[in-house]
Amino acid sequence: MEGDGIRCLNKLFRALIVVVILLQCVVNPSLSLGFNNISSAGVTRCFEREREALLAFKLGLVDDYNLLSSWGREEHKQDCCNWAGIHCSNRTNHVTQLNLGWYYLREADALQQKGQQESLDYYFQGKMMSPKLIELQHLKYLDLSSIDFTGTQLPYFIGSLSNLRHLSLWEASFGGRFPSQVGNLTRLQYLDLRSNHFANVENMNSWLPHLSSLTYLDLSHNNLSNVPDWLEVVNKLPKLTNLTLQGCGLPSPVIHSSTLFNINSSNSFAHVDLGSNQLTSSIFLWLSKYNASLVHLNVSYNQLTGLFPDVIGNMSSLAHLDLSSNQFEGVISESHFSGLSRLRSLSLSSTSLTLNFHSTWVPPFQLDYINLGSCKMGPHFPNWLRTQKSYWRLDISNAGISDILPSWFWERLSHAPKIGYVDLSNNQIRGTITNSQINFVCFSCRLNLSWNQLEGEVPPFLLKASSSLFLSHNKFSGLFSLLFPINASNLRLLDLSSNHLHGELPDYWTHFKNLLVLDLSDNLFLGRIPATMGSLSSIQTLNLNNNGLVGELPSSLKNCTSLMVFDVGENKLSGLIPEWLGVELPNLTILILRSNHFYGSIPSQLCNMGSIQILDFSMNNISGSIPKCLNNLTNLALRGSSSLTISHYYNAASGVLFFIYEDEASLIWKGIMSKYKSTLGLVKSIHLSSNRLTGEIPSEITDLVGLVSLNLSRNNLTGQITPKVGKLQSLDLLDLSNNQIHGIIPTSLFGISGLGKLDLSNNHLSGKIPTGSQLQTYEPSVFAGNPLLCGIPLQTCSPDETTPAEQPVVKNQDEDNDGFITPGFYVTLGLGFVVGFWGVCGSLIFNRSWRYMYFKLLNGLNDWLYVKVASFMQRRMLDE
Ligand SMILES: *[C@@H]1O[C@H](CO)[C@@H](O)[C@H](O)[C@H]1NC(C)=O
Ligand SMILES: *[C@@H]1O[C@H](CO)[C@@H](O)[C@H](O)[C@H]1NC(C)=O
Ligand SMILES: *[C@@H]1O[C@H](CO)[C@@H](O)[C@H](O)[C@H]1NC(C)=O
Ligand SMILES: *[C@@H]1O[C@H](CO)[C@@H](O)[C@H](O)[C@H]1NC(C)=O
Ligand SMILES: *[C@@H]1O[C@H](CO)[C@@H](O)[C@H](O)[C@H]1NC(C)=O
Ligand SMILES: *[C@@H]1O[C@H](CO)[C@@H](O)[C@H](O)[C@H]1NC(C)=O
Ligand SMILES: *[C@@H]1O[C@H](CO)[C@@H](O)[C@H](O)[C@H]1NC(C)=O
Numbered sequence: 093m094e095g096d097g098i099r100c101l102n103k104l105f106r107a108l109i110v111v112v113i114l115l116q117c118v119v120n121p122s123l124s125l126g127f128n129n130i131s132s133a134g135v136t137r138c139f140e141r142e143r144e145a146l147l148a149f150k151l152g153l154v155d156d157y158n159l160l161s162s163w164g165r166e167e168h169k170q171d172c173c174n175w176a177g178i179h180c181s182n183r184t185n186h187v188t189q190l191n192l193g194w195y196y197l198r199e200a201d202a203l204q205q206k207g208q209q210e211s212l213d214y215y216f217q218g219k220m221m222s223p224k225l226i227e228l229q230h231l232k233y234l235d236l237s238s239i240d241f242t243g244t245q246l247p248y249f250i251g252s253l254s255n256l257r258h259l260s261l262w263e264a265s266f267g268g269r270f271p272s273q274v275g276n277l278t279r280l281q282y283l284d285l286r287s288n289h290f291a292n293v294e295n296m297n298s299w300l301p302h303l304s305s306l307t308y309l310d311l312s313h314n315n316l317s318n319v320p321d322w323l324e325v326v327n328k329l330p331k332l333t334n335l336t337l338q339g340c341g342l343p344s345p346v347i348h349s350s351t352l353f354n355i356n357s358s359n360s361f362a363h364v365d366l367g368s369n370q371l372t373s374s375i376f377l378w379l380s381k382y383n384a385s386l387v388h389l390n391v392s393y394n395q396l397t398g399l400f401p402d403v404i405g406n407m408s409s410l411a412h413l414d415l416s417s418n419q420f421e422g423v424i425s426e427s428h429f430s431g432l433s434r435l436r437s438l439s440l441s442s443t444s445l446t447l448n449f450h451s452t453w454v455p456p457f458q459l460d461y462i463n464l465g466s467c468k469m470g471p472h473f474p475n476w477l478r479t480q481k482s483y484w485r486l487d488i489s490n491a492g493i494s495d496i497l498p499s500w501f502w503e504r505l506s507h508a509p510k511i512g513y514v515d516l517s518n519n520q521i522r523g524t525i526t527n528s529q530i531n532f533v534c535f536s537c538r539l540n541l542s543w544n545q546l547e548g549e550v551p552p553f554l555l556k557a558s559s560s561l562f563l564s565h566n567k568f569s570g571l572f573s574l575l576f577p578i579n580a581s582n583l584r585l586l587d588l589s590s591n592h593l594h595g596e597l598p599d600y601w602t603h604f605k606n607l608l609v610l611d612l613s614d615n616l617f618l619g620r621i622p623a624t625m626g627s628l629s630s631i632q633t634l635n636l637n638n639n640g641l642v643g644e645l646p647s648s649l650k651n652c653t654s655l656m657v658f659d660v661g662e663n664k665l666s667g668l669i670p671e672w673l674g675v676e677l678p679n680l681t682i683l684i685l686r687s688n689h690f691y692g693s694i695p696s697q698l699c700n701m702g703s704i705q706i707l708d709f710s711m712n713n714i715s716g717s718i719p720k721c722l723n724n725l726t727n728l729a730l731r732g733s734s735s736l737t738i739s740h741y742y743n744a745a746s747g748v749l750f751f752i753y754e755d756e757a758s759l760i761w762k763g764i765m766s767k768y769k770s771t772l773g774l775v776k777s778i779h780l781s782s783n784r785l786t787g788e789i790p791s792e793i794t795d796l797v798g799l800v801s802l803n804l805s806r807n808n809l810t811g812q813i814t815p816k817v818g819k820l821q822s823l824d825l826l827d828l829s830n831n832q833i834h835g836i837i838p839t840s841l842f843g844i845s846g847l848g849k850l851d852l853s854n855n856h857l858s859g860k861i862p863t864g865s866q867l868q869t870y871e872p873s874v875f876a877g878n879p880l881l882c883g884i885p886l887q888t889c890s891p892d893e894t895t896p897a898e899q900p901v902v903k904n905q906d907e908d909n910d911g912f913i914t915p916g917f918y919v920t921l922g923l924g925f926v927v928g929f930w931g932v933c934g935s936l937i938f939n940r941s942w943r944y945m946y947f948k949l950l951n952g953l954n955d956w957l958y959v960k961v962a963s964f965m966q967r968r969m970l971d972e
């Protein structure tokens with residue numbers, strides 16, 4: 093009895109405890125079941141099953157940057173609701189959000205101030221996605237964007253996370269078959285699968301129509317070229333408002349009038365982005381149904397033809413219109429825009445449209461973004477721009493404008509506080525720019541007025557206000573005068589090349605402390621290089637090519653320790669080649685002293701120039717021998733190149749924006765003076781031709797296996813051609829003509845498979861020209877002027893001629909298989925190949941964090957970026 097009583101009490105007691113706990117749970121939900129650690133924030137909320145699922149998920153990731161250090165089984169880490177990227181419901185304590193996407197991590201990372209951000213391409217690699225993830229049945233928000241799942245399949249169990257509202261997997265490198273189980277996620281409102289490698293998203297008809305709650309869909313850069321009915325499929329989604337299908341190879345949909353009747357009238361698209369597809373103008377039949385709801389329309393880079401579509405004039409809600417890069421034709425007038433009072437962003441560039449507005453037209457809109465490059469707007473300067481008060485981007489380049497630059501233009505700019513980019517280049521704009529008291533301040537401005545007919549003096553206010561100023565190919569005759577003490581500390585980049593600037597170079601560069609790039613080439617400057625140029629302490633590119641400069645290089649230039657590109661070719665400079673070029677300027681990549689009056693010998697200190705890529709001393713009076721230490725030029729001793737261009741990346745004063753500037757250099761390539769820009773990074777050359785060099789060609793030069801061009805012609809070089817010359821496997825051009833070289837031609841020379849231009853004429857070479865392993869395609873002139881030389885393509889050797897024993901063709905063991913495609917080959921091809929190259933090597937240059945910035949800016953400020961990045965992105969994504 094007594095025992096029974098105690099047992100009964102015991103049971104009652106336990107039941108009481110349970111009731112108390114349950115009561116507590118009701119009163120304070122955060123004290124829920126099964127949790128061990130009472131932390132300062134209260135009791136651990138996390139469910140063990142969910143914690144284990146997350147830990148299993150973590151095991152499938154390679155977390156090189158230790159971003160998931162908060163995830164663990166250790167006692168103080170038990171509460172998975174506090175882990176990075178996790179959110180739990182306040183009410184149920186279940187995990188509702190798993191966000192390891194790029195934007196989240198980028199912010200978290202920025203907070204932690206981790207290093208290496210700039211070079212980071214992925215935060216995580218995904219080995220596999222643990223099936224335990226389906227334990228997270230309450231998950232509403234899943235963002236794994238930009239985790240590199242290296243082409244693995246998106247697991248079918250994703251379709252079991254039936255509570256998902258938001259699924260973001262952009263650039264997550266999923267591949268293989270796309271799981272149609274995604275069609276079970278009927279609550280999904282937001283789906284972003286852009287830029288993966290799925291093999292069959294074209295099965296979209298089997299899953300997409302089930303997602304009836306979807307409001308946002310982005311399938312950009314998935315191949316949908318095999319889905320002729322894509323439009324019907326997206327039209328079945330009654331709540332869809334935002335549709336982005338960029339670069340999907342979309343075929344133009346067949347639109348019958350019956351299709352249009354079947355359109356669910358509850359659809360109301362606000363955002364339609366179908367850029368970079370194969371659409372034709374029939375798409376406007378469909379778009380016209382949404383004339384009241386469309387806010388954002390992008391159909392750029394398609395195959396749209398015909399006149400400007402009238403339906404656009406009815407789209408009264410439009411805040412963004414991009415029709416650029418299509419083949420429209422005809423004339424646009426005021427009436428086309430009369431209904432577009434909300435328009436903020438207008439892109440019609442690279443269409444063949446003619447914009448013909450009356451000079452008194454007052455548009456109904458105020459634009460932020462004006463992109464009308466390569467439209468026909470001329471011959472008069474568009475007067476309606478006067479009414480636009482606050483744009484941050486204006487591109488009316490190449491628009492056939494042949495007029496005087498109106499003075500109101502600067503007045504207007506000075507009242508546009510956000511202005512960031514102005515491009516009036518490539519027109520016939522005339523007149524002078526007076527330095528009125530304009531209060532034009534644009535610390536992050538990029539101003540391109542190049543290729544016009546502007547004349548007079550470059551006004552100081554421009555130099556004061558902008559961060560980059562492109563004024564090349566005009567008729568400016570004077571630089572800012574001394575009367576204006578200017579502080580141009582915002583100016584990062586000044587290009588005044590190809591103008592009519594004359595007189596002595598100004599002598600007050602101390603005001604240009606932050607200048608990175610100064611290009612004064614192709615002008616008429618006379619006199620000496622002023623010593624104050626040495627105060628350009630940030631300068632990376634200094635180009636004074638093709639002027640009338642005299643005297644020695646001022647030694648103050650050795651303070652310009654950031655100098656990468658130094659071009660003073662085509663002047664009348666003289667003196668010894670300074671030793672400090674090799675000692676003080678460790679980043680020097682391009683050094684051009686060509687066509688001056690430099691004399692003396694090449695100082696051995698120049699062998700310290702580990703970064704040098706182009707060394708051009710040709711056409712001077714340099715004597716002495718070629719230094720043996722040349723093999724110390726480590727960049728030239730490396731084959732290939734990490735980038736296609738020689739570029740500078742810099743922030744404008746605001747710090748948020750970054751810009752790219754690509755260097756250009758002129759070189760004599762195969763007898764022709766050519767400018768290189770888009771392939772400059774590939775040019776690795778030593779040109780010492782037309783000097784008075786004597787002695788032998790040091791055999792050490794054959795260690796410079798990256799050399800694409802070696803020109804030692806027109807000197808007094810003696811000795812023989814070393815058989816090691818065959819090591820120079822990257823050579824495209826070898827010119828040793830007009831020297832005193834004797835001996836035989838080594839067979840190894842013909843083992844250089846990419847050698848496009850060879851000149852050995854006018855030496856003392858002898859013996860039989862080796863036949864080598866490849867066809868002899870060289871002209872006789874290559875060997876002319878060597879009386880003792882015989883064999884193909886010269887006259888045959890007489891039988892008694894002592895011919896050297898056949899030498900084996902030397903081939904490097906480590907030679908690439910694609911020896912045929914040498915850098916020289918690319919250089920010769922020039923621009924044409926650049927597009928293809930980006931697809932392969934672009935990521936070396938444009939790493940993830942810049943892409944991030946690009947997207948971020950797109951989302952936030954809109955794309956403040958230099959267009960180049962945008963078009964690069966487009967190309968790269970198309971390649972994917
Ligand atoms: C509970 O977790 C906190 C950190 O959240 C830790 O500092 C504390 O030591 C843990 N307490 C117990 C009893 O494990
Ligand atoms: C959940 O809790 C946080 C912080 O305690 C609070 O800011 C938030 O509003 C709560 N959310 C809900 C839905 O109660
Ligand atoms: C949805 O899930 C059910 C099982 O719950 C399955 O039978 C069906 O095939 C799934 N549907 C799709 C479209 O995957
Ligand atoms: C897209 O897929 C089609 C066939 O499925 C194929 O012919 C085409 O080459 C693909 N396009 C790209 C850019 O991969
Ligand atoms: C249009 O959408 C509504 C609501 O989702 C749906 O009930 C209806 O069947 C749809 N009509 C057509 C023709 O698809
Ligand atoms: C959908 O498009 C509208 C109009 O462009 C935009 O305002 C909105 O932010 C977009 N929604 C999302 C989720 O991006
Ligand atoms: C949209 O187009 C329809 C005809 O397709 C027209 O009746 C309607 O007035 C237009 N709406 C606006 C706002 O222009």
Ligand SMILES: *[C@@H]1O[C@H](CO)[C@@H](O)[C@H](O)[C@H]1NC(C)=O
Nearest residue numbers: 489517518540541542543562
């Ligand atoms: C400036 O305009 C010229 C001519 O349109 C163009 O070639 C050049 O790339 C532009 N420069 C910049 C930095 O935008």
Ligand SMILES: *[C@@H]1O[C@H](CO)[C@@H](O)[C@H](O)[C@H]1NC(C)=O
Nearest residue numbers: 696697699700701702721724
């Ligand atoms: C080779 O270069 C290194 C640094 O790049 C320098 O320290 C060394 O003195 C150079 N050697 C010669 C012989 O110039």
Ligand SMILES: *[C@@H]1O[C@H](CO)[C@@H](O)[C@H](O)[C@H]1NC(C)=O
Nearest residue numbers: 783784785806807808809832
């Ligand atoms: C080359 O050397 C020879 C004699 O050694 C001399 O006559 C000739 O002028 C020299 N040529 C040059 C260009 O220095």
